[in-house]
Ligand code: ATP
């Protein structure tokens with residue numbers, strides 16, 4: 334079994350070829366970082382065009398690197414949501430073109446399920462049920478994974494995701510935006526004193542598993558203004574005193590942003606164990622899970638609860654094609670795929686893309702409604 338996975342839900346065009354046993358034969362990620370830096374964020378139309386420009390090349394390079402042709406594939410998996418519909422459509426169109434021409438089944442993948450299940454490629458002993466914390470630019474989810482395609486949502490963000498807070502903090506601190514904000518904050522935080530700025534932990538009074546990062550973003554903005562930091566002066570040109578106050582804010586922000594995750598994870602583990610007492614693992618995935626401080630702090634929480642932490646390597650935490658191919662494999666082996674599309678799809682064919690697509694049902698009043 335050899336599956337090609339295609340991912341275009343946001344700003345990275347990614348593809349990979351993975352074997353049924355989890356062996357990664359090749360992977361390619363083409364990032365729109367430069368475009369992002371120029372625009373200060375994702376512009377859906379431009380992101381869609383950027384995907385269109387590189388998609389053929391990314392897929393070809395992926396096959397070449399694996400020393401394969403389309404004829405060697407068993408199926409094509411593609412992210413159909415959630416994400417930007419203009420972007421999703423580029424990946425779905427390409428996947429259907431390849432599948433149609435080479436008579437291959439097509440597998441529709443949920444982007445957040447892919448972020449979750451890639452943990453089962455990394456850790457072959459990871460069995461359902463388990464708890465997962467998914468932290469990225471657009472999502473902040475705590476879920477209970479019962480089985481493939483069966484999830485209970487324990488918590489989500491009521492406003493922004495943690496990755497968005499990292500990205501904005503980086504922008505306001507004048508960090509280099511040619512790459513995403515998260516790694517830049519992580520690096521600068523290493524120079525700072527995490528106790529120096531007193532940010533308050535969000536939603537302390539709410540005894541649930543939901544998140545909020547909008548208020549923390551505002552606190553950061555106010556702290557930056559009060560220290561007279563000028564984001565138009567890049568950090569590389571800042572005086573040493575200015576640089577150290579930026580580093581203090583980065584470190585203090587990171588500490589509190591992660592304390593919020595820790596508190597919510599502890600509660601989610603308690604809730605989840607009541608529903609599924611056999612749980613042994615917490616998966617942490619999504620772009621922010623590549624942060625070493627995040628990993629270390631959550632590892633401690635997991636250990637305190639006698640569980641195991643499963644966190645994919647950074648390249649599989651941020652958007653990638655491997656997670657899509659692997660989730661496709663998990664679905665394929667239980668028969669969840671569609672027959673090959675026609676060779677020439679009509680021009681006006683309406684692609685099934687799902688820009689908004691919740692992962693599982695919400696958990697309410699101590700009852701799991703998903704089962
Ligand atoms: P979503 O998965 O919600 O659709 P996305 O696909 O854009 O969003 P990912 O690629 O999974 O997100 O993650 C990108 C996010 O991860 C960005 O917000 C980025 O700043 C953050 N990130 C990446 N590396 C780090 C790091 N080392 N520390 C903190 N945040 C990080």
Ligand code: FE
Pocket residue numbers: 444448469619620651652
């Ligand atoms: Fe993602």
